[in-house]
Structure formats: structure tokens, C-alpha cells
Amino acid sequence: MTAPPDNHDLPPVKEIDxxxxxxxxLLIMAHLYVVEGADFLYLMNQTGLTFGNLxxxxxxxxxxxxxxxxxxxxxxxxxxxxxxxxxGRRAFENYRENMRRLLA
Amino acid sequence: MSDDIDLxxxxxxxxxxxxxxxxxxxxxGGFLLFIGLxxxxxxxxxxxxxxxxxxxxxxxYDRAKKLVTYPxxxxxxxxxxxxxxxxxxxxxxxxxxxxxxxTGLFTGMGVPERAPWVILLLxxxxxxxxxxVLALIxxxxxxxxxxxxxxxxxxxxxLVFSAxxxxxxxxxxxxxxxxxxxxxxxGTMMVGMGAYYLQGFLRRYSKEA
Numbered sequence: 001m002t003a004p005p006d007n008h009d010l011p012p013v014k015e016i017d018x019x020x021x022x023x024x025x026l027l028i029m030a031h032l033y034v035v036e037g038a039d040f041l042y043l044m045n046q047t048g049l050t051f052g053n054l055x056x057x058x059x060x061x062x063x064x065x066x067x068x069x070x071x072x073x074x075x076x077x078x079x080x081x082x083x084x085x086x087x088g089r090r091a092f093e094n095y096r097e098n099m100r101r102l103l104a
Numbered sequence: 105m106s107d108d109i110d111l112x113x114x115x116x117x118x119x120x121x122x123x124x125x126x127x128x129x130x131x132x133g134g135f136l137l138f139i140g141l142x143x144x145x146x147x148x149x150x151x152x153x154x155x156x157x158x159x160x161x162x163x164x165y166d167r168a169k170k171l172v173t174y175p176x177x178x179x180x181x182x183x184x185x186x187x188x189x190x191x192x193x194x195x196x197x198x199x200x201x202x203x204x205x206x207t208g209l210f211t212g213m214g215v216p217e218r219a220p221w222v223i224l225l226l227x228x229x230x231x232x233x234x235x236x237v238l239a240l241i242x243x244x245x246x247x248x249x250x251x252x253x254x255x256x257x258x259x260x261x262x263l264v265f266s267a268x269x270x271x272x273x274x275x276x277x278x279x280x281x282x283x284x285x286x287x288x289x290x291g292t293m294m295v296g297m298g299a300y301y302l303q304g305f306l307r308r309y310s311k312e313a
Contacts, residue, residue: 026109034115035180042178045309046114046121079179096109 016102019064020095024049025057029084029092032067037083058082066091118180119190120250125173126301128251131165133294136287143284172302176309193248201241234283235265238290257294264289 020029027047032038038046044054061067066088070081084092138157182190207226226233238261246254264286 030109030111030114031118034111034183035118035186036183038180039178041176042180045178046117074179081179 013102016098017091017095019060019066020091022057024053025061026095028054028057028061029066029088029095032082032084033089033092037081040080040082043082061088064088064091115186116250118182119186121177122169122173123249123251124301125169125177125305126298127165127168127172128249129253129257129294129298129301131161131168131298133291133296133298135161136291137295138291140284140287140289140291143287172306175311176305190248197241197244197248200244201237204237204240229269231265231269231283231286235262235268235286238265253297257290260293261286261290 020026024047027049028043031043031046040054040058043049044051047054049057058067058069062069065085068083068085070083072079072081135157138153142153239258242254242258242261246252246258268286
């Protein structure tokens with residue numbers, strides 16, 4: 001019988017951030033990671049999520065402190081701007097690193 | 105899964121999404137049309153317009169973006185690194201384009217018979233050289249902006265200017281009339297293509313309620 005592979009370097013599955021792991025939230029985080037900030041409409045168009053869907057995921061990420069939401073008016077129209085916080089940026093990087101190690 | 109997420113591709117799409125509206129084609133094509141049509145006019149102060157039209161066009165382009173694109177596509181603020189990279193690339197494109205265009209124009213005007221062979225060659229095949237310059241500009245812009253359809257304009261420019269070289273009465277000297285016809289043809293194609301992209305964009309993205 002061959003010995004099982006040494007899995008000491010693998011992150012335990014429980015270390016995977018389940019909040020980010022959800023596909024829609026992962027997509028939001030990825031889109032915000034590559035830019036400095038974006039508004040709600042841009043994210044809706046780029047991710048293909050509906051208004052309600054994006055809104056609920058946005059709230060979850062905001063509660064976790066991963067994104068910062070700023071409401072403003074542009075040309076007298078309400079405009080919701082989102083950006084990743086430093087904690088969100090770190091969490092996304094950790095998530096990617098953990099997944100890479102897990103799937104390698 | 106994180107392995108399925110290609111951040112480079114997301115970044116590229118964020119950059120190119122803003123050129124799906126066809127406004128770039130319309131404004132660049134419009135500028136070529138202006139050059140082409142002005143070549144056929146007798147307007148005395150034509151050269152002054154060359155200095156006025158590009159900044160005016162840039163202002164109009166910016167205004168059109170604010171009216172058409174941002175309210176439909178949304179707004180994104182790129183990272184400092186990305187903005188710096190785009191600015192640097194744009195500067196290189198402008199520098200190369202300016203340098204090569206000026207070289208083309210100077211060698212296209214009458215040159216002494218004892219000029220170095222490179223200048224004589226550029227003078228002899230100036231219309232082809234101008235086509236090559238335009239093709240190069242489109243190719244560089246395509247690389248910098250990630251807009252692949254600009255490569256099509258690059259090929260079209262080469263073809264149209266080559267046809268001009270073959271069929272125009274006096275293609276050997278760069279006269280404004282010689283430059284005019286190819287510019288009108290390419291400009292018209294670009295404006296048409298831009299309008300096609302614009303109506304597709306307006307259909308796909310409705311204005312924010």
C-alpha cells in the first residue's frame with residue numbers, strides 16, 4: 001500500500017472564506033479587485049446580476065467590511081459607488097491563495 | 105472557483121467595454137473625413153482648422169461619452185497603475201504617430217535630387233508610406249486600447265492607400281488631393297461602422313432609470 005500524499009501544506013477547507021466563495025460575490029469581488037472603484041450600474045452590466053441580486057450580495061459584503069458603499073448624486077441622479085476596502089482586498093488575495101493551494 | 109477567474113481578462117474587459125459604443129470609430133472616422141473633404145476645398149485658412157478640429161473633436165467626444173456611454177454602462181475608476189500605463193502607452197503612440205506622419209509629409213513635398221536614398225524612396229512611394237503610417241497608428245491604438253476592430257481599419261488603410269497608389273493620376277507626389285480620396289473612403293467606412301456599433305450599444309444597454 002502506498003502512503004497517502006503529504007497534505008500538510010493544504011489549507012483546511014474551513015479556511016476558505018465562504019462569504020467570498022459564493023459565485024456571485026466572488027464575481028463582484030473580482031471585478032472590484034482590478035479597479036479602484038465602480039458604480040452599481042457598471043457592476044450590474046459586467047457581472048450580469050439583476051438589481052435585487054447585486055443589491056443583496058452588496059449588503060452582505062458591506063456588512064463583512066469587504067466593500068465600502070458610497071451614495072451620491074451625479075447630475076441630480078442617485079449614484080451608488082462601491083470599492084474594496086483594504087480588508088476586502090486582503091481577504092480576496094487570501095481566498096485566491098487558499099484556493100490555489102487547495103486545487104494545485 | 106478562483107482558478108476560473110481571470111483577473112487580467114476582467115481588467116481587459118473593463119477597459120474595452122467603454123469602446124463598445126462605436127463613438128471612437130465615429131470621431132476618428134469623422135476626423136479622417138474632415139481631412140479628406142478639406143483636401144478638395146479651396147478654403148484659404150484650411151491649415152488653421154487642422155489645429156482647431158482635433159481639440160474640438162476631443163471635447164465633443166468627451167461630451168458624447170458623458171451623454172451616451174456612462175449613463176448606460178456605468179462608471180468605473182481604474183487604478184493609478186492602470187491609468188499611468190494607459191497614459192504612457194498613449195504618449196508613445198502619439199509620439200510615434202507624430203514623428204512618422206511628419207517624416208511622411210516632409211519627404212512627400214518636393215525633395216532635391218541628391219537627397220539620401222531613404223528620402224528619395226519615401227518621396228517616390230509617399231502615398232504607400234502614408235497608408236502605412238495610418239495602418240501603424242490603428243495597429244498601435246488597437247494594442248494600447250485592446251479594441252481589436254481597429255486592426256481591421258489598419259488593413260483597410262493599407263488596401264485603400266495601395267489602391268490610391270495604383271489608380272490615382274499622380275500618386276508619386278503627396279498632394280492634398282491624393283490624400284483626400286483615401287481619407288474620405290476610410291473615414292466614411294469608420295463612421296458607418298461606428299454608427300452600427302452605436303445602435304447595437306443603445307439597444308443592448310438601456311439608459312439608467
